[in-house]
Amino acid sequence: MTIEMLIWLIPLPPLLAFFLIILFTNKNKALSHWVAVGAAALSWLGSMIVFMRALKVEHLSQHPFHSSINWLPTADTWFKIGILIDPVGAATLFFVAWTIFMIFVYSVGYQNFGQPEGDHDIKGLPPHGATVIDPNGHKHKVPSVEPMYSRFFAFLGLFACGMYTLVVSDNLLTMFIGWEIMGLCSYLLIGFWYGKESARNAAIKAFMTTRIGDVFMLLGIAFLYTATGTLSFRTIFSEEVLKALATTPAFFGLSTAGAIGLLLFIGTVGKSAQWPLHVWLPDAMEGPTPVSAMIHAATMVSAGVYAVIRMFPLITADFSGHGLTPTMSIIAFIGAFTALFAATIAVAQNDIKRVLAYSTISQLGYMIAALGIGAYVAGAFHLVTHAFFKALLFLGSGSVIHGMEHGVLHTGDHNIDPQDMFNMGGLRRKMPITFWTFLIGGFALSGFPILTAGFWSKDEILADAFGHGHLVVFIVLALAALLTAFYTMRQISLTFLGEPRSKAAEHAQETPWTMTVPLIILAVFAISYGWVGIPEHFPIIGGLIPNWFHEFVGSTLAEIPEGVGFNIVPLITSLCVALGGLFLGWLVYHNVKTGAIDPFKKPLGPIHTLLKKKYYFDEIYDFLFVKPAYWIAETLVSKWMDNGVIDGILHGIAWAGSHLGTLLRNYIDAPVVNGFGDLVGEGTKKIGASIRPIQSGRIQNYMLTSLVVLIVVGGLLYYLLVLA
């Protein structure tokens, strides 16, 4: 089998698993997860083989794995679809395969496989726990298995298929198809516990919000196809096409390349939850935790950034190296703004998953900002490292919630929110593996120096921003990094350090191996993946390990971007913000007592409320878009247009028809037509009745009549014929 054939096959096993599960094995939970995890393992294996082979190819960017087939006849040519693995694709495939595989394994434990069926679990609601009686006759409440276990794995499979399709695509159309499959799956998975109203609303919100972006992206794709006649990456990124696109003006002073890039970028804004379309992501936490990790770390949101990375040559087609193009400025602005803005919200959230959700938005903003200022490799590097440590953090938070839920079941106090960090504390002793892996993930997220992957990628972005003179972006990102370190340490402190702040936290329990093993594996990557991208000019350790990532991924571009020279300022900044933020977080939160309010609540006052309420974006959107949309739907369209105008017209027509009918009947049909018919009938009857006595039956009368008639007629004839 050629390597190209293998790449074609990578997205297939999860898709097959999806159909197998929904069609055949959904009654059998064990079989279903074996099918799904097996499929994920197959895709993972294929991806690893492809990745290893890609490493061995010299100049992979010039000779990528590429194969395409004719798919859609377009006039006298064909629209081709195919697969393409170039360095960026290979790097993405690597982390996607790992995280997806880990999430599949983790889901087995998270959905409580092997636990008894719940006492009163209902499909569409999270499991409530089951009562078991041990040999001594004591009753225990233990977690119960998810009622829709198989369904969950089916959706995960479809999701994985979408992501693999997106990564291996060689053209925008199939990429967009994968993109949309994920959109659908995120809807299905966020609304997985559809019995909860909040989950339903979150699913709809996520779907609608990303849809806004997707429409623009589709417009961009259509624009691109009109402008170039192709959607294949390799053709678009050829020098002459890019040059043509860059020199043709489009609108608002943008070149065609800039305009298309901007439209495609709006798709990313929706998918990667950038301001102003970020609102869906925190609500998406309603889904089961592996879904959060799947959506927020490994797949969907990364897909948005991946799309920008893919389209980078197009976006920067008219970028001369000095002064950002309008499109790039917008991208950089949105990215940097989102990075800081989301980080500030994360500081004031108490829900362990919501903190991570805002952290994800913030980190994605980092990548977007990096790409906006042209730091291609840094953006891609952060994408990969972030995928690992954020998947780790989400899975870790899921593990914490799982442990807390165990405690809640044990104590039977259901008023305790197992996701509220102020109910936790001291979990480091109860859940050591989760603690250490979460610590690694959190340090990577904060950019703990030297050791963690997050440091290297974040440092590279900051260095790039500083080195190329984008001071505003640099300062904003540095501030965001400070906040990131702060809220990460706040989260770790509140969750794991100090003393337990609730009975549930006292009785929390470490999670099964299916959950902890993925955590450990991801933790390894969260540390070690950074080492492949250490800049050569870094003091002391620079150059010890070659900067493989930069050369490998950078070679995707026509000219390998120059690594920025070492500068002490961004490094110092990076160190200060990371360590400072971590220290501050620890200082404030390491010893929060039971029932205490957030120590930052008082000094910040109304600002804290503002942050806690997420700058009232939900309320603003509710007022600006949701309410008007409801008003348009219910009042304008349904009540006025549909019921009033359209139904009115229909009812009017019916009324008019009915009345016209009555009129016709009363004034035409009944008197004229019926009258005439009746007249003929009645007249005939009357005539008959009146001349009936003539027919007496008496022969002599008849004869007399005949005689009279004969005489009369004869006389008449005689008079007329003879006399006249």
Add this chain to the structure above:
Amino acid sequence: MVPLSWYLTLSAALFSIGLFGVLARRNAVAILLGIELMLNAVNINLVAFWRYGDPAMITGQVFAIIVFAVAAAEVAVGLALIISVYRNRNTVIANDIDMLKW
């Protein structure tokens, strides 16, 4: 020779008597008698016209004989009908035999 008009007058008188009998008599047999009178009035006419018209031909006589034959047959049928009616309805009064209506 007796002028033709006398024969015709006789024949007309006879026909009228017959007609009156047919229209006015109540007894069906009497009506039949009236019919015979009318037929014979016709015969007188036929014979008279033959005699005053073209005596070389015998058409008038032949017609008269045919009328006799027909009259005889008619009387036979007519009487048979009357008997049949009498047997069924027990009457020969023409007014009572009013079945010729709907």
